[in-house]
Amino acid sequence: MAEEKKIPYKIYLTEEEMPKAWYNLRADMKVKPAPLLNPGTGKPLTAEELAPIFCEELVKQELDNDTKFVDIPQEILDFYKMFRPSPLVRAYCLEEKLQTPAKIYYKFEGNNTSGSHKLNSAIAQAYYAKKQGLKGVTTETGAGQWGTALSMACAYLGLDCKVYMVKVSYEQKPFRREVMRTYGASVVPSPSETTEVGRKILAEHPGTTGSLGCAISEAVEVATKNPGYRYVLGSVLNQVLLHQSVIGLETKAALDKYGIKPDIIIGCAGGGSNLGGLIAPFMGEKLRGEADYRIIAVEPASCPSFTRGTFAYDFCDTGMICPLAKMYTLGSSFIPSANHAGGLRFHGMSSTLSQLYHDGYMEAVSVEQTDVFEAAEFFARTEGILPAPESSHAIRAAINEAKKCKETGEEKTIVFGLTGTGYFDLVAYQKYNDGEMSDYIPSDEEIAASVAKLPKVEG
Numbered sequence: 484m485a486e487e488k489k490i491p492y493k494i495y496l497t498e499e500e501m502p503k504a505w506y507n508l509r510a511d512m513k514v515k516p517a518p519l520l521n522p523g524t525g526k527p528l529t530a531e532e533l534a535p536i537f538c539e540e541l542v543k544q545e546l547d548n549d550t551k552f553v554d555i556p557q558e559i560l561d562f563y564k565m566f567r568p569s570p571l572v573r574a575y576c577l578e579e580k581l582q583t584p585a586k587i588y589y590k591f592e593g594n595n596t597s598g599s600h601k602l603n604s605a606i607a608q609a610y611y612a613k614k615q616g617l618k619g620v621t622t623e624t625g626a627g628q629w630g631t632a633l634s635m636a637c638a639y640l641g642l643d644c645k646v647y648m649v650k651v652s653y654e655q656k657p658f659r660r661e662v663m664r665t666y667g668a669s670v671v672p673s674p675s676e677t678t679e680v681g682r683k684i685l686a687e688h689p690g691t692t693g694s695l696g697c698a699i700s701e702a703v704e705v706a707t708k709n710p711g712y713r714y715v716l717g718s719v720l721n722q723v724l725l726h727q728s729v730i731g732l733e734t735k736a737a738l739d740k741y742g743i744k745p746d747i748i749i750g751c752a753g754g755g756s757n758l759g760g761l762i763a764p765f766m767g768e769k770l771r772g773e774a775d776y777r778i779i780a781v782e783p784a785s786c787p788s789f790t791r792g793t794f795a796y797d798f799c800d801t802g803m804i805c806p807l808a809k810m811y812t813l814g815s816s817f818i819p820s821a822n823h824a825g826g827l828r829f830h831g832m833s834s835t836l837s838q839l840y841h842d843g844y845m846e847a848v849s850v851e852q853t854d855v856f857e858a859a860e861f862f863a864r865t866e867g868i869l870p871a872p873e874s875s876h877a878i879r880a881a882i883n884e885a886k887k888c889k890e891t892g893e894e895k896t897i898v899f900g901l902t903g904t905g906y907f908d909l910v911a912y913q914k915y916n917d918g919e920m921s922d923y924i925p926s927d928e929e930i931a932a933s934v935a936k937l938p939k940v941e942g
Contacts, residue, residue: 490743492572493572493573494571494737494741495568496568501568503554505728506731507552508766509547509548510548510551513770514838517834519533519806519834521806530546538608538611538612538617545721559606562639571738572901574589577866581886581889583885587899590730590734591868592730592902593901597662599628601717601903604722604726604727604756605633606639607726609633609640610636612713613640617711617712618642618643619637620712621647621705621706621715623698624648624652625648626652627648628717628871628903629826630648630668631662633668634646634667635666638666638667644666644669645705646663648671648672650672653673656907656910672693673701674691677701681701684697693818694819694829696801696818697800697818699799699801700802701802703805718754719834723755724833730763730900731763732764747777747779747895749779749880749899752782752847752876754831759836762778766778766845781850781877781880782850783851783876784924785852785922786817788811788829792832796809796938797937809838810831810834811837811840811841812831813933814936816830817930820923820925826871827873827876848880851924852921853920853922856912858878859912860915862878870901871903874900874902884897
């Protein structure tokens with residue numbers, strides 16, 4: 484048995500073993516994600532209609548449901564080598580502390596200045612923008628990981644970068660903001676007075692702390708009104724899940740080296756970039772009938788799109804200027820509590836993951852914020868890494884599953900995604916340590932009021 488052979492604390496792949504192509508999970512899906520719709524006509528968006536928003540090559544990737552593998556350009560592979568392959572870590576100390584028979588592994592994506600997995604897609608999207616001859620890109624960011632990653636990628640390639648940062652994060656994380664500025668990005672708190680949609684949102688919601696939906700609206704407006712710019716997104720979209728599949732491909736290759744087959748795979752879920760990337764090759768095996776895994780999406784109880792949302796077409800942004808996507812959603816007007824820590828502040832979920840969840844290929848749980856930070860602190864004290872709040876949702880669920888194994892005596896193998904580090908999230912840690920953090924859970928009435936505003940679309 485593989486477990487009789489000593490598993491190292493960290494399993495690394497060699498450069499030669501790194502994935503050379505991204506895996507398109509949609510190619511193996513029997514029921515494809517529903518297409519993006521033009522909000523004006525209600526018809527599926529064409530490549531021509533998406534071209535003013537996204538880069539040409541990214542439009543192709545967004546609409547491609549059939550190509551199973553997409554070669555990673557050599558320039559991107561060379562950039563990846565600065566921080567990839569990332570380690571798959573056996574959490575021996577955590578296992579010992581929990582006194583569980585479970586075997587726990589985590590894929591650590593924090594080995595770069597952005598502190599997260601976001602750089603995997605940021606460099607890809609910036610590369611295609613540069614290749615197209617564009618001047619720059621616009622984007623939004625929640626907790627700041629995506630904005631930081633994109634500013635790094637744009638600096639490397641000589642592109643202008645305009646970031647709209649969710650206002651509550653802009654105020655709580657000044658150092659994250661300064662990292663972006665150090666890499667040359669301009670950073671604006673959202674919603675702002677710099678765009679038409681921002682001014683409209685501020686007029687309707689004075690004093691709002693913002694949301695990813697608000698910031699997306701502003702970034703898209705700026706991209707479409709400025710020649711030579713395109714909009715890029717750090718999560719949700721099919722193209723992003725494609726780029727992030729490098730996480731899962733590396734994870735599976737590392738496990739295969741030692742003949743390890745996981746029983747449970749856990750990822751935090753906001754828009755879906757980390758979760759989709761981590762589970763991609765494992766879900767592919769499940770879809771093809773080659774293997775079975777229990778796959779768990781973990782989301783915040785304060786923004787529970789999977790567990791309390793509605794599977795329907797909705798706007799991806801609060802300003803309702805973006806395409807419509809069929810997804811699990813709380814409604815584009817839903818704005819999470821300002822007390823919610825972390826970047827899982829999006830009202831909807833990836834169409835790809837939503838379809839897989841709807842078809843029963845994975846499950847979802849929601850966890851409360853104080854429980855998440857309890858797990859984060861426990862993990863930091865045992866494994867020596869201060870985890871990002873987003874990652875800590877997965878840590879919470881992994882610990883819960885490991886405790887169940889202790890109760891039943893089952894020796895299950897658990898793999899979860901550690902999306903990054905929490906060194907720019909110390910305001911949230913401070914609130915937890917000072918006993919000032921609370922759990923805000925939206926009422927059924929709040930969610931119903933937002934869902935009632937969903938666009939009337941058939942399908």
